[in-house]
Amino acid sequence: MTKINLTVDGVTYSDDVEPRTLLVYYLREQLGKVGTVIGCDTSNCGACTVELDGRSVKSCTVLAVQADGGTVTTIEGLDQEGRLDPVQQAFHDNHALQCGFCTPGMIMAARDLLKNNPTPTEDEIREGIEGNLCRCTGYQNIVRAVQAAAGTTTGASA
Amino acid sequence: MSTRWFGQPIPRVEDERLLRGAGAYLDDLGHDALAAAFVRSPHAHARITDVDVSAALDVEGLVAIYTYDDLPDRLAEPLPLLIPHPTLTHGRTPYALARDKVHHVGAPVAMVVAEDRYLAEDAAERIAVRYEPLPAVVGIAAARAAAHLVHEDVPGNLAARMTQSTGDVDAALAAAPHVLSLDLAIERSASTPLEGRGVLARWDAEARRMRIWSSTQTSTGVRAAVAAKLDLPLVDVDVITPDVGGGFGVKIMHPWPEEVLVPWAARLLARPVKFVEDRREHFVASAHERGQLHSVRVGFDDDGRLLGLDVRFWHDHGAFIPYGLIVPIITSTQLLGPYKPGAYRVTFDSLYTNTVIVTPYRGAGRPQGVFVMERVMDAIARELGLDRTTVRERNFIEPHEMPYDHGLVFQDGRPLIYDSGDFPASLAKLKQLVGWDDFEQARETARAEGRRIGIGLACYVEGTGVGPYEGGHVVIETSGKVKVATGLTSQGQGHQTVFAQIVADELGVPLDDVEVVTGDTRRFGYAVGTFASRAAVMSGSAIALAARAAKEKALRVAGDALEANPDDLEIVDGVVRVVGAPGAEISLGTVAVLSNPLRYAFDTAAQAATQFASGDPAKPPVPEDDEPGLEGRDYFSPMQSTFANGMHAVVVETDPDTAEVKILRYCVVHDCGTLINPRIVEGQIHGGVAQGVAGALYERMAYDDAGQLQNASFMDFLMPYASEVPSSVEIDHLETPSPMNPLGIKGAGEAGVIPGAAAIASAIEDAEGIVLTSMPISPSELWELRRSKETG
Numbered sequence: 001m002t003k004i005n006l007t008v009d010g011v012t013y014s015d016d017v018e019p020r021t022l023l024v025y026y027l028r029e030q031l032g033k034v035g036t037v038i039g040c041d042t043s044n045c046g047a048c049t050v051e052l053d054g055r056s057v058k059s060c061t062v063l064a065v066q067a068d069g070g071t072v073t074t075i076e077g078l079d080q081e082g083r084l085d086p087v088q089q090a091f092h093d094n095h096a097l098q099c100g101f102c103t104p105g106m107i108m109a110a111r112d113l114l115k116n117n118p119t120p121t122e123d124e125i126r127e128g129i130e131g132n133l134c135r136c137t138g139y140q141n142i143v144r145a146v147q148a149a150a151g152t153t154t155g156a157s158a
Numbered sequence: 159m160s161t162r163w164f165g166q167p168i169p170r171v172e173d174e175r176l177l178r179g180a181g182a183y184l185d186d187l188g189h190d191a192l193a194a195a196f197v198r199s200p201h202a203h204a205r206i207t208d209v210d211v212s213a214a215l216d217v218e219g220l221v222a223i224y225t226y227d228d229l230p231d232r233l234a235e236p237l238p239l240l241i242p243h244p245t246l247t248h249g250r251t252p253y254a255l256a257r258d259k260v261h262h263v264g265a266p267v268a269m270v271v272a273e274d275r276y277l278a279e280d281a282a283e284r285i286a287v288r289y290e291p292l293p294a295v296v297g298i299a300a301a302r303a304a305a306h307l308v309h310e311d312v313p314g315n316l317a318a319r320m321t322q323s324t325g326d327v328d329a330a331l332a333a334a335p336h337v338l339s340l341d342l343a344i345e346r347s348a349s350t351p352l353e354g355r356g357v358l359a360r361w362d363a364e365a366r367r368m369r370i371w372s373s374t375q376t377s378t379g380v381r382a383a384v385a386a387k388l389d390l391p392l393v394d395v396d397v398i399t400p401d402v403g404g405g406f407g408v409k410i411m412h413p414w415p416e417e418v419l420v421p422w423a424a425r426l427l428a429r430p431v432k433f434v435e436d437r438r439e440h441f442v443a444s445a446h447e448r449g450q451l452h453s454v455r456v457g458f459d460d461d462g463r464l465l466g467l468d469v470r471f472w473h474d475h476g477a478f479i480p481y482g483l484i485v486p487i488i489t490s491t492q493l494l495g496p497y498k499p500g501a502y503r504v505t506f507d508s509l510y511t512n513t514v515i516v517t518p519y520r521g522a523g524r525p526q527g528v529f530v531m532e533r534v535m536d537a538i539a540r541e542l543g544l545d546r547t548t549v550r551e552r553n554f555i556e557p558h559e560m561p562y563d564h565g566l567v568f569q570d571g572r573p574l575i576y577d578s579g580d581f582p583a584s585l586a587k588l589k590q591l592v593g594w595d596d597f598e599q600a601r602e603t604a605r606a607e608g609r610r611i612g613i614g615l616a617c618y619v620e621g622t623g624v625g626p627y628e629g630g631h632v633v634i635e636t637s638g639k640v641k642v643a644t645g646l647t648s649q650g651q652g653h654q655t656v657f658a659q660i661v662a663d664e665l666g667v668p669l670d671d672v673e674v675v676t677g678d679t680r681r682f683g684y685a686v687g688t689f690a691s692r693a694a695v696m697s698g699s700a701i702a703l704a705a706r707a708a709k710e711k712a713l714r715v716a717g718d719a720l721e722a723n724p725d726d727l728e729i730v731d732g733v734v735r736v737v738g739a740p741g742a743e744i745s746l747g748t749v750a751v752l753s754n755p756l757r758y759a760f761d762t763a764a765q766a767a768t769q770f771a772s773g774d775p776a777k778p779p780v781p782e783d784d785e786p787g788l789e790g791r792d793y794f795s796p797m798q799s800t801f802a803n804g805m806h807a808v809v810v811e812t813d814p815d816t817a818e819v820k821i822l823r824y825c826v827v828h829d830c831g832t833l834i835n836p837r838i839v840e841g842q843i844h845g846g847v848a849q850g851v852a853g854a855l856y857e858r859m860a861y862d863d864a865g866q867l868q869n870a871s872f873m874d875f876l877m878p879y880a881s882e883v884p885s886s887v888e889i890d891h892l893e894t895p896s897p898m899n900p901l902g903i904k905g906a907g908e909a910g911v912i913p914g915a916a917a918i919a920s921a922i923e924d925a926e927g928i929v930l931t932s933m934p935i936s937p938s939e940l941w942e943l944r945r946s947k948e949t950g
């Protein structure tokens with residue numbers, strides 16, 4: 001067991017983990033943060049995407065010990081005093097989710113994209129979320145949602 | 159009048175929890191449960207000579223290991239053959255854990271239960287299974303050749319041979335001025351939801367009740383199967399479907415081995431047990447679909463009208479056939495699409511191979527059938543030098559010919575009778591939408607720029623809303639809130655939203671007051687499941703009928719209270735009022751109070767229903783033929799399916815050097831009857847189209863000759879990302895109401911995927927001047943086709 005100290009969604013944790021424990025299992029099993037889900041185990045689907053120290057990572061490919069000393073934000077940490085954050089709201093407004101399983105990872109990836117490129121073109125959005133699989137929506141409404149969120153966050157029209 | 163919700167493209171009520179990561183998928187439950195992991199066969203076909211668990215026994219946290227020999231009673235019998243058919247003469251289903259033999263890579267051999275999944279897998283990898291490999295039968299050619307058998311007692315690897323026909327095909331072909339033969343192939347693909355299968359079971363030893371959560375498309379099916387396998391009374395088994403991360407067909411298959419083994423272990427160990435499939439397991443231990451070979455002869459006249467169609471095909475159903483012949487039966491009937499075939503004969507063989515089982519995946523046999531029929535249409539157009547839309551138009555069933563009886567039996571055992579549809583109008587809309595008649599100009603412009611573009615189309619008819627039935631329950635609580643339940647399940651379709659729309663309109667209550675529960679046998683015990691684009695048709699109709707029953711009672715009770723004729727009452731925003739008499743009104747919540755004669759008041763409002771406060775002393779408190787409470791329960795069971803239809807057109811560009819195919823435009827004309835929520839229907843089409851594109855250009859199951867699936871991960875199975883799908887699906891709806899149900903609706907869930915491979919093949923052919931006979935097609939395959947064309 002290895003001791004790790006980290007901040008997750010604004011709360012500080014100090015826990016013993018096995019060195020082999022993946023960050024996503026630590027989040028889900030030890031912290032009960034099951035909003036971050038697992039879709040593939042090979043880092044292809046992106047369902048487990050979280051923010052680690054300001055960058056989006058696939059938490060199935062990060063060991064919990066690698067997050068030691070870090071700051072993690074999951075989908076459960078986006079709450080703005082009860083309101084959805086702009087990307088979440090845009091997903092709702094644009095019917096960008098169906099089963100919802102890819103949604104937490106997709107939203108975290110989209111936030112990361114918009115942080116680095118606040119006014120992406122459609123092609124840039126498609127490239128930006130290319131690490132995240134969705135089987136339900138055909139992506140069209142996801143792309144629209146990210147465009148809409150970009151409008152919201154930058155004040156520009158979508 | 160308050161807002162009418164039916165037909166409104168409102169956002170979904172499901173979204174809030176899912177957007178916050180507050181959904182509850184299977185693996186989000188059962189934090190206290192033991193974890194199950196499985197030892198699975200690495201061989202496609204082998205005899206098991208020994209299972210040695212000794213090395214696993216000292217793994218810390220191990221709780222139990224089970225093999226076939228541990229299974230008692232009915233659990234030791236083969237899993238059920240869910241849908242028998244007279245022609246399914248050699249139906250074989252697997253054991254929950256392999257007995258003596260394994261028949262495909264991924265077959266479960268031993269179950270390990272441990273304190274967590276890491277430890278369960280640690281133990282599983284220490285279990286030594288000795289195999290004696292047997293020759294593997296992989297692919298339709300090997301199955302047909304039958305040099306080796308998947309099951310020793312199934313000659314020719316043949317589970318079933320089935321023929322349907324109408325008219326004299328041999329005579330029609332002999333007399334036809336033109337006859338063409340086509341050999342066509344469609345590869346395997348799979349549903350591949352983002353969430354795999356999973357099951358959690360809790361045995362309550364004190365109450366002697368089993369509670370199961372399963373990521374399934376049929377909670378009632380799982381319930382009945384587990385009760386039977388574990389010899390439990392049905393009333394003591396609850397099956398609850400939590401949020402489900404996609405299904406697309408694979409989760410209608412049940413019971414999976416894990417679905418009976420996990421509850422059994424939970425009872426044996428008196429501890430909750432959970433199994434969650436990982437991605438590799440989903441590829442090798444769930445189900446695939448699609449793989450078929452077709453050999454077609456078609457006879458037609460000088461105008462391109464079909465005179466006779468003779469279809470022979472071979473369906474690879476994998477190592478077992480638990481779901482029966484549904485997929486090939488659908489192929490063999492829905493192949494006909496919107497066309498009159500003249501004389502028709504179809505014969506299929508359903509064949510065993512040493513691969514994962516084949517059960518319905520969105521579209522369920524239709525993409526194959528449509529691919530075949532639309533290839534035939536394109537071949538006729540090419541042969542006669544006619545426009546491809548002209549050939550189709552000439553073969554359409556006309557609106558005045560509806561209902562149209564094909565003289566065949568559909569997948570539900572009912573006659574194949576199209577109830578409605580206007581195919582010429584759909585095609586006219588599609589041509590307009592895609593600009594079919596102006597395409598030659600676009601082609602010339604592109605050609606001048608050194609670019610190759612092509613246009614294609616494909617048409618389909620889809621039998622939706624198959625029986626036998628679904629039910630709905632609507633209860634108006636004393637709070638005025640309306641609680642709705644139906645037994646079929648949800649995997650992201652937005653049922654909570656659309657069913658609430660239906661109920662809000664039927665009852666005259668605010669949408670926010672309606673709450674819908676699906677797939678929970680505690681709330682509704684009679685149901686079939688979510689498949690065959692049936693949820694809106696079946697449960698939507700049943701819920702509408704249930705709401706009408708509740709409304710009828712509400713008006714009756716309110717009429718007594720208001721001393722008014724129920725015919726003079728209306729319900730607006732949850733208040734029953736006398737039409738034209740302002741102030742004469744009573745809230746639905748109060749009506750609910752009055753509907754239930756009480757001895758004991760539980761709050762102030764309830765005092766109105768107690769024995770000294772209400773009731774006619776001349777009548778019993780609950781009249782004969784009535785019951786307490788403000789509820790409606792009803793069922794919908796139509797005579798047959800209702801047939802939706804659609805047509806897709808696609809414009810592609812093929813790279814002259816790399817042979818890469820880019821979709822420039824994707825147009826859909828879709829008729830699913832009246833729309834409950836256009837936003838949700840369009841979302842279904844978007845997702846279906848993406849799966850159609852995937853099946854046309856990217857996805858296949860790459861089995862090698864030994865039966866090893868070479869691409870059993872998202873690294874190698876090319877499920878499209880946002881960068882591979884059309885940037886915009888252009889949709890136009892035609893609404894031909896179904897006469898088969900009270901709401902005029904037809905199913906919409908599967909439609910988008912069905913004509914994808916056919917339309918894209920047509921477009922690539924048009925761009926390249928090369929005949930395509932199999933899908934999917936990769937750039938390298940297209941490049942090879944070009945080369946063989948050039949070299950003659």
